[in-house]
Amino acid sequence: MSDLFATQLHSTRTQLAPQACVLHGFALDVAGALLADVAAIEAFAPFRHLVTPGGHVMQVAMTNSGTYGWCSDRRGYRYDRHDPQGGEPWPAMSPAFLQLAADAAREAGFDAYVPDACLVNRYAPGTRLSLHQDRDEDDRIAPIVSVSLGLPATFLFGGFARADKAVRVPLQHGDVVVWGGEDRMRFHGVLPVKPGRHDVVGEQRINLTFRKVK
Numbered sequence: 462m463s464d465l466f467a468t469q470l471h472s473t474r475t476q477l478a479p480q481a482c483v484l485h486g487f488a489l490d491v492a493g494a495l496l497a498d499v500a501a502i503e504a505f506a507p508f509r510h511l512v513t514p515g516g517h518v519m520q521v522a523m524t525n526s527g528t529y530g531w532c533s534d535r536r537g538y539r540y541d542r543h544d545p546q547g548g549e550p551w552p553a554m555s556p557a558f559l560q561l562a563a564d565a566a567r568e569a570g571f572d573a574y575v576p577d578a579c580l581v582n583r584y585a586p587g588t589r590l591s592l593h594q595d596r597d598e599d600d601r602i603a604p605i606v607s608v609s610l611g612l613p614a615t616f617l618f619g620g621f622a623r624a625d626k627a628v629r630v631p632l633q634h635g636d637v638v639v640w641g642g643e644d645r646m647r648f649h650g651v652l653p654v655k656p657g658r659h660d661v662v663g664e665q666r667i668n669l670t671f672r673k674v675k
């Protein structure tokens with residue numbers, strides 16, 4: 462994409478559904494602060510490839526920040542207050558994380574958003590995330606706020622059944638996707654990340670997914 466097009470998309474919005482939208486470039490101004498916070502989280506709770514209940518190793522590398530962290534192993538998916546690797550509480554959510562999540566949620570029509578979990582995902586080139594619903598949270602109405610940093614990716618945003626047709630949404634560094642309310646349980650995923658190098662983030666895509674679990 463040309464710089465001109467990228468600039469035009471800065472601070473515009475794409476509505477995906479009644480309560481789902483992309484806020485283009487919404488996190489650009491705070492990307493540096495968010496990445497510094499990711500480095501601090503990673504130093505304390507390293508990225509790791511979780512195993513699914515079915516025994517597959519996930520392509521996406523994950524860690525967490527906040528009161529609850531999303532975990533997967535042979536026993537199932539769940540949220541845990543402690544990192545199973547080491548038993549410590551997950552690193553607290555930073556002021557920059559909380560502020561960006563609340564600001565993006567408000568911009569998308571969700572007031573007073575206070576997430577209690579942030580799943581931090583790292584996609585190396587070639588990594589994909591197959592269509593899924595985020596359904597391990599008690600709160601099925603509060604929005605998911607998903608921040609893209611680094612390499613671009615194509616986000617898939619579908620319906621309420623896996624087989625429903627999904628739209629392809631190009632995501633750039635600094636874009637934020639918000640989905641909640643009646644659209645909270647839509648299937649979504651990420652196509653394989655194309656090889657490349659981002660000026661700041663390098664050969665990877667970092668995604669922050671904020672949720673309200675309890």
Ligand code: MD6
Nearest residue numbers: 582590607616649651668670
């Ligand atoms: C994204 N990620 O990377 C969207 N969900 O743009 C997700 O929807 C997601 O990365 C559950 C677990 C990890 C994820």
Ligand code: FE
Nearest residue numbers: 593594595649
């Ligand atoms: Fe998800």
